[in-house]
Amino acid sequence: MKAVSAGFGAAALFASILAAQVPYERIVNADREPGNWLTYSRNYLGQRFTPLNQITPANVTQLKVKWAYQFDVPNNEVSPIVADGVMYVTGPNRAAALDLKTGRELWHWRRPIPADYQNIGFGRVNRGPAILDDKLFVATLDCYLVALDIKSGQERWATQVADYKPGYSMTLAPLAYRGKVAVGISGGEAGIRGFVDAYDVNTGKRAWRFYTIPGPGEAGHDSWKTDAWQTGGGSTWVTGAYDPEANLLYWGVGNPGPDWNGDPRPGDNLYTCSLVALDGDTGKIRWHFQFTPHDTHDWDAAHVPVLFETTIRGQKHKVVANANRNAFYYVLDRENGQFLAGQAYSKQTWAKGLDDGGHPMVIPGTEPSDEGTLVWPNLNGATVWFSPSYSPALGLFYVAVRETGATYFKREADYKPGTFFAGGGQRELPPDDVWGAIRALDAASGKLVWEFKLNSPPWAGVLSTAGGLVFSGTTEGNFFALDAKTGKPLWDFQAGGGIGANPISFLIGNQQHVAIAADRVLYVFGL
Amino acid sequence: MLSCASFALAQTPAADEPAPAGDPVLGQQRFESQCALCHGQDGSGGRGPNLRRPKLDHAPDDEALRKVIADGIQPEMPGAWQLSPHEVASVAAYVRKLGAVPPEAVPGDAAHGEQIYKTKGCANCHMIRGVGSGFGPELTEIGARRSVAHLRESIVAPEASVPDRFMLVEAVTASGASVRGLRMNEDTFTIQIKDAKGQFTSYRKADLKELRKLRGKSPMPSYQGALTPEELTDLVAYLAGLRSKS
Numbered sequence: 001m002k003a004v005s006a007g008f009g010a011a012a013l014f015a016s017i018l019a020a021q022v023p024y025e026r027i028v029n030a031d032r033e034p035g036n037w038l039t040y041s042r043n044y045l046g047q048r049f050t051p052l053n054q055i056t057p058a059n060v061t062q063l064k065v066k067w068a069y070q071f072d073v074p075n076n077e078v079s080p081i082v083a084d085g086v087m088y089v090t091g092p093n094r095a096a097a098l099d100l101k102t103g104r105e106l107w108h109w110r111r112p113i114p115a116d117y118q119n120i121g122f123g124r125v126n127r128g129p130a131i132l133d134d135k136l137f138v139a140t141l142d143c144y145l146v147a148l149d150i151k152s153g154q155e156r157w158a159t160q161v162a163d164y165k166p167g168y169s170m171t172l173a174p175l176a177y178r179g180k181v182a183v184g185i186s187g188g189e190a191g192i193r194g195f196v197d198a199y200d201v202n203t204g205k206r207a208w209r210f211y212t213i214p215g216p217g218e219a220g221h222d223s224w225k226t227d228a229w230q231t232g233g234g235s236t237w238v239t240g241a242y243d244p245e246a247n248l249l250y251w252g253v254g255n256p257g258p259d260w261n262g263d264p265r266p267g268d269n270l271y272t273c274s275l276v277a278l279d280g281d282t283g284k285i286r287w288h289f290q291f292t293p294h295d296t297h298d299w300d301a302a303h304v305p306v307l308f309e310t311t312i313r314g315q316k317h318k319v320v321a322n323a324n325r326n327a328f329y330y331v332l333d334r335e336n337g338q339f340l341a342g343q344a345y346s347k348q349t350w351a352k353g354l355d356d357g358g359h360p361m362v363i364p365g366t367e368p369s370d371e372g373t374l375v376w377p378n379l380n381g382a383t384v385w386f387s388p389s390y391s392p393a394l395g396l397f398y399v400a401v402r403e404t405g406a407t408y409f410k411r412e413a414d415y416k417p418g419t420f421f422a423g424g425g426q427r428e429l430p431p432d433d434v435w436g437a438i439r440a441l442d443a444a445s446g447k448l449v450w451e452f453k454l455n456s457p458p459w460a461g462v463l464s465t466a467g468g469l470v471f472s473g474t475t476e477g478n479f480f481a482l483d484a485k486t487g488k489p490l491w492d493f494q495a496g497g498g499i500g501a502n503p504i505s506f507l508i509g510n511q512q513h514v515a516i517a518a519d520r521v522l523y524v525f526g527l
Numbered sequence: 528m529l530s531c532a533s534f535a536l537a538q539t540p541a542a543d544e545p546a547p548a549g550d551p552v553l554g555q556q557r558f559e560s561q562c563a564l565c566h567g568q569d570g571s572g573g574r575g576p577n578l579r580r581p582k583l584d585h586a587p588d589d590e591a592l593r594k595v596i597a598d599g600i601q602p603e604m605p606g607a608w609q610l611s612p613h614e615v616a617s618v619a620a621y622v623r624k625l626g627a628v629p630p631e632a633v634p635g636d637a638a639h640g641e642q643i644y645k646t647k648g649c650a651n652c653h654m655i656r657g658v659g660s661g662f663g664p665e666l667t668e669i670g671a672r673r674s675v676a677h678l679r680e681s682i683v684a685p686e687a688s689v690p691d692r693f694m695l696v697e698a699v700t701a702s703g704a705s706v707r708g709l710r711m712n713e714d715t716f717t718i719q720i721k722d723a724k725g726q727f728t729s730y731r732k733a734d735l736k737e738l739r740k741l742r743g744k745s746p747m748p749s750y751q752g753a754l755t756p757e758e759l760t761d762l763v764a765y766l767a768g769l770r771s772k773s
Contacts, residue, residue, distance in 0.1 A: 372560060432694070492715075492716045
């Protein structure tokens with residue numbers, strides 16, 4: 001009898017290994033299983049919207065902490081993955097699988113951070129994993145893309161993406177799509193040459209690389225008038241979006257280097273501060289749109305691109321929208337990159353507006369200077385890496401906004417591998433002179449629909465729900481819910497640590513829950 | 528890219544590299560644009576401590592000073608991630624030069640100043656070595672943190688530079704009651720206030736009819752005219768001599 005039961009168990013285990021647990025089709029059809037959260041923004045379109053509707057304006061005040069998980073490092077920015085009763089979280093060079101009912105750890109994985117690793121211009125953080133088939137993908141600070149077995153946390157493969165020593169790093173959640181996993185790179189303050197890579201999910205072998213700074217002979221190279229392209233930056237440090245029908249990846253590109261001194265790099269400096277559309281199979285560029293040509297304020301376009309369909313001037317369009325760090329909101333035709341609509345969504349003092357092509361009409365004298373130039377927004381931008389949200393139910397685009405300017409300084413910059421290559425800096429305004437907001441924009445135009453003011457500029461992303469709520473967090477530790485239609489505050493919770501992460505929502509059993517990381521603790525709330 | 532300045536760490540040179548030489552002229556330029564907001568244009572202190580002294584609490588030697596400049600002191604001092612190792616060394620060289628300035632000559636009779644402090648009611652709001660009230664800033668090491676000129680100004684014109692953590696606010700409740708006090712903490716939804724008696728009150732902002740930040744206002748009255756010029760000089764001499772806990 002004993003032998004029979006053991007045999008039966010082995011057969012069941014073997015069967016579960018053969019059937020890939022989270023095939024690509026499940027992620028494409030994420031709306032069919034809203035109880036899970038299978039990719040960074042829940043769906044490939046970058047929307048960070050949940051179709052779950054059990055938590056509503058009428059009952060949100062009854063939300064309570066159901067469990068919490070403590071990290072061993074501060075300032076966690078993770079956006080977890082939830083699949084089939086397990087939550088997967090990451091930190092810098094770490095990952096863990098948690099029982100969704102209790103938060104108890106099922107396994108954890110770590111990779112040592114080399115003693116000589118330097119994070120040049122950013123924190124030692126990780127923004128989340130990706131899942132595909134039976135693997136969990138984690139990008140490490142020392143530039144390895146690691147595939148973990150989702151049942152054990154053991155490594156299936158680990159591929160070196162770049163050498164961390166000159167300043168490359170990875171903090172983003174990978175994007176796993178049809179047979180591949182895509183990653184971008186950090187290091188825009190270290191004189192890197194940025195890229196987006198895709199790797200084969202089974203072997204870890206690189207399938208393609210797209211350099212964000214075109215080399216000699218490539219289209220766009222003439223936007224660099226000197227050899228500065230070799231240290232031109234163009235990091236890709238925030239997860240992109242994917243259109244499964246068009247098989248196109250959309251990815252935001254960071255600032256040119258040196259950041260605040262544009263003198264050594266005359267030209268538009270493509271594809272920095274741009275959105276690029278890349279063929280999912282080959283990485284070949286289909287189109288680009290540059291938000292901030294020849295940027296000198298560190299206004300990366302490192303945002304999650306948000307894809308949806310909308311009507312503009314009577315015409316239906318498949319669009320990609322972006323609330324940019326430079327304080328303008330853009331709607332582009334996602335098939336060809338054509339500018340359709342846009343306007344400022346936050347205080348800015350550097351451009352008169354956008355022309356008909358969506359290009360900024362730059363006000364002279366707003367560049368960093370030796371004596372300092374006061375400009376809005378500051379170097380962190382009107383918004384930054386944390387996610388916006390799009391509600392298909394209401395046609396609204398929600399964005400966490402930072403209302404702060406800064407005095408920008410220009411300095412000399414000498415490139416030395418593995419050191420800061422920034423050419424200046426900023427002096428911030430006093431804390432009581434800056435503030436923040438959650439803003440709801442008409443997604444087709446960028447016109448303000450409502451705003452909810454925050455005590456200070458935020459570092460947290462936004463989740464909107466079919467239940468009619470918007471969730472986000474504050475730097476002072478408030479996790480809160482607003483009415484998605486009006487912005488009215490409905491509920492808040494003091495988490496005891498600053499929130500610099502993106503919220504998610506999922507089912508435990510058949511009950512809707514919401515999760516957010518706040519400094520060292522991940523909270524899960526339910527009714 | 529700079530995802531988050533407050534979370535950012537600066538790079539420090541690898542251990543096997545020689546200590547970078549600093550250029551105090553470059554250091555002064557960087558100091559005046561990057562450090563002066565807190566430490567004062569001439570390093571004599573403001574939100575941050577006075578650096579015009581030979582011994583710095585967090586930087587017993589030059590290597591420690593460079594590390595403080597590069598990495599900051601959590602949570603109150605951000606690291607200078609924007610500076611290269613050479614610039615960090617240059618700022619350190621400049622700060623050491625500031626500290627080499629001969630200590631300010633402090634006129635006045637400190638012993639008499641202590642009597643003034645005790646008889647004029649200063650201890651009703653301030654604490655020194657555990658004695659007094661903690662309503663206002665602690666003064667135990669104030670002489671190490673503030674220049675003589677700053678101390679004098681704080682006594683005769685306290686509203687000229689109110690310390691960050693001593694913002695005076697006024698909250699008006701729904702019933703019309705008004706509470707004035709120091710803002711101990713604030714977030715988007717709540718504020719915590721300490722009144723003149725040291726009582727803490729916490730409000731939901733949504734429950735308040737009005738909340739005003741009294742910028743440039745200080746709970747401390749001006750002692751201009753309340754002290755003779757000699758008494759003021761002696762009091763400043765006493766405060767300037769308060770440099771350590773022992």
